[in-house]
Amino acid sequence: MKNSKPVTNEAKQKVAQNSMRFNRFLVFRYITALFFFLNLYWSILSIAYWTIAGLIPIILMIMDAVILVEQTQKYWQQSNRLRVTKIGFWIQSAVNLVGMLFALIGQPQIIVPFMNQTGRWLLVGLFTLGLLICGYVQRKIWLIEHDQDKYLTYLKAFEGMGGK
Template sequence: MNNRNNTIQEKKHDLSVRSMYFSRYLMIRYFTAIYLFTNLFWLIFAISYQSLIGSFFAGVIFVLIILASIEQASKWHKKDSDLKYTKIYYLSQFVYNVVLIPLCLTPLRKVVFPFSESNDVAMIIISILLLGIVGCLMIFVRIRNIQNGRDKYLKAIKTFENNQQ
């Protein structure tokens, strides 16, 4: 019976460690979810307005975010800190946002954002794009900290791993 209790305790400990490693990516996952739905809305509107160019750009970024989401979900099974697709997605999103802001100030904005009929809508889009840039920068810092082992969770995880109850 004592052996069985030890096995159960070991499994609980392993599950806790796995959960802690997965939690290192919590901020990235939340931001990714926000970006996913924002880009999904853009894609839906671009398709419904029959904007080929808008649909293409929204579709490309949507595929990249799906790949990043899958990669992040895989962290439940892997302890490595490799985030190749997540970095590609966030770099792409950052570039998109930087390029799209000046475009929103021109009449060409209707090609990419066909629903931006007025300058007020364009200003809302620019605000969203600026928030997106700030979010991307925050994620870049978070990824760098995780990959360099400087995130605040790693020390706690290592301590917990070494002190099995």
């Protein structure tokens, strides 16, 4: 039989607090995963019509992976700084804006080679939705970095109660 120490209430509180602090960034992990899979789909479809623009979703997927690494580190590094996440979502915003502009001027195939004129309004809608999501993420980043997010209020209340 192993000699195991009983888990103390203090250790349970520490784990609960770490988990709650980690969950403060949960929305970023979900949205990054969404963009990762959308970019993966975009890159797979672009392979058949390979152009230099096909590198865009691949670069975005690499960037998404780097964002996920930063987010995973938040479990051990209790910081509200989100430098990589912020830069990554600015880049994603820029790509969405450029894609929307190309679709609006009637040249969607420049950035999305598997689409033609008939799908241009679908692309405008998708790129606009992507811009809105990126704007939401940037707002959440700003709130967290300035300690003005609602989740921090809940976390402080939890810690004030002794983590119970």
